[in-house]
Amino acid sequence: MPITYYITLSVVLFCIGVVGVLTRRNAIIIFMCVELMLNAVNLMLVAFSKMHNGNAIASAPNSTVGIDGQLFVFFIMVVAAAEVCVGLSIIVMMYRNTHSVDVNFLNRLKN
């Protein structure tokens, strides 16, 4: 598969996530759109890792060039799991205090 197909797919997914963060006001949906952006980046990292590995195994069949990309994806998943755990507890706390998940409620933090 040409790498440009994967680039296009992940850029479109990433931008759908950006539009979601910009247009929705529900804190949980915004959080899910952030997860969508993380996944778009993961897909692009895996595609690039296979691209570099494909160039390397032409000369050395057992080369592991490009494995770092897949390990980065693994660590992104680790960090995302920790982030979701803390973020959702913040949203639950916010709901308990304001009885709403509308992010515009949070502008009262200004005063």
Add this chain to the structure above:
Amino acid sequence: MSTIEILFWFLSALALLGATMVLISKNPVHSILWLIIVFFAISGHYVLLNAQFLAIVNLIVYAGAIMVLFLFVVMLMNLNSDSEPKKNNRLKMAGVISGGCLMLIMIDVVRSASEMQKATAMLKEGNIGLIRTLGMALFKDYVVPFEISSVLFLSAMVGAVVIGKKD
């Protein structure tokens, strides 16, 4: 068209449809279910790219653990389409336009880079996606970040308990 191409286009269409439906669903529970479909499609892409370990981890961690957590929180708060906050249409248009501009610029810039023109992602060749090779790299070159991530998990756990505690 070969089977791989058909699968690629099907999974891409599924991912884009799911991502769009996450955006436009009024009910948060439906958004979460569509996001699970997106994660399954991305896992399918990983399988096509011969990254089997990441495909399984994506299913277990994202579609399994994280989305269940989201679903649980939404059901705990009893959110539905009636409680969905409304945003005015002009702000929505501004968000869509700025996101679309970002998309056009990023696609154009990355695709026009000269080393991307002829490059292909090898689908079947190579064994870097297998658990054996990934494990060797993880426990040799990346053992310090791996151990640090356990501290990260511990602190996230403590943080979630402290934040979520009723005071």
